Amino acid sequence: xxxxxxTRSARALAAGALSAALLASAAATAFAVGPxxxxxxxPDPAHSTSAKLPDRLVTKPDQPNLKPAVTAASIxxxxxxxxVKSGQSVTLTGQIKGLKAGDRLDLQRxxxxxxxxxxxxxxxxxxxxTYAVVTPKLTGMGxxxxxxxxxxxxxxxxxxxxK
Numbered sequence: 001x002x003x004x005x006x007t008r009s010a011r012a013l014a015a016g017a018l019s020a021a022l023l024a025s026a027a028a029t030a031f032a033v034g035p036x037x038x039x040x041x042x043p044d045p046a047h048s049t050s051a052k053l054p055d056r057l058v059t060k061p062d063q064p065n066l067k068p069a070v071t072a073a074s075i076x077x078x079x080x081x082x083x084v085k086s087g088q089s090v091t092l093t094g095q096i097k098g099l100k101a102g103d104r105l106d107l108q109r110x111x112x113x114x115x116x117x118x119x120x121x122x123x124x125x126x127x128x129x130t131y132a133v134v135t136p137k138l139t140g141m142g143x144x145x146x147x148x149x150x151x152x153x154x155x156x157x158x159x160x161x162x163k
Contacts, residue, residue, distance in 0.1 A: 073098030075105070075148050077155040085163050086141060092131040094148060094155060099123050103150055107131050110145040110157070118146075 077094040084090055092107065099105075103123045108115040119131055129148070141162055148155040 073150065073153040075099075075150060075153055075155040077146070077148050077158050079146075079158050079160060082159065083161045083163065087134075089132055089134045090160055092133060092146065092148070092158065094129055096123060096127050096129060096150075098153075099150060101125050105129055106149045107133070108147050108149055110147075115147070115149075 074097045075094060076096075077092055080091045080093070081088075096105070101123055105121050105123060106117045107119040107121075109118045118133070121129055121131065123129065131148075133146070144160045144162060145157050146160065147157045
């Protein structure tokens with residue numbers, strides 16, 4: 001079977017693209033996993049060797065290397081309806097994690113250029129919130145994009161169609 005220069009070039013290009021994709025996915029996986037910390041073991045005096053482990057690798061019982069877990073805040077959002085007639089209300093509910101009582105949640109609307117705050121509630125005890133939104137107060141007809149924000153944490157966007 002004869003192979004032309006075009007066929008060989010296409011095969012080489014395909015093999016190169018596949019290799020690059022595999023290397024990129026391996027690099028992404030390695031980046032996501034992060035560096036693996038060594039499992040420090042204190043030297044056993046019964047089996048002592050001339051090499052001594054550095055102090056940074058020796059775990060002392062009174063000073064564990066465990067760091068407290070940092071919980072990231074998260075906000076979810078859900079609308080009871082995605083299509084309403086003008087004048088009907090929409091109830092937005094959601095769950096919050098990592099926030100404390102007294103924190104402020106802002107309901108924001110996208111007007112095509114920027115996000116503006118429509119309503120504000122304060123987190124009470126518990127992990128849920130509710131907004132009752134009357135659609136004519138937003139804009140009237142069309143699609144409304146809404147989200148809930150606290151500092152740098154924000155919920156996904158929910159789209160409501162007002163007819």
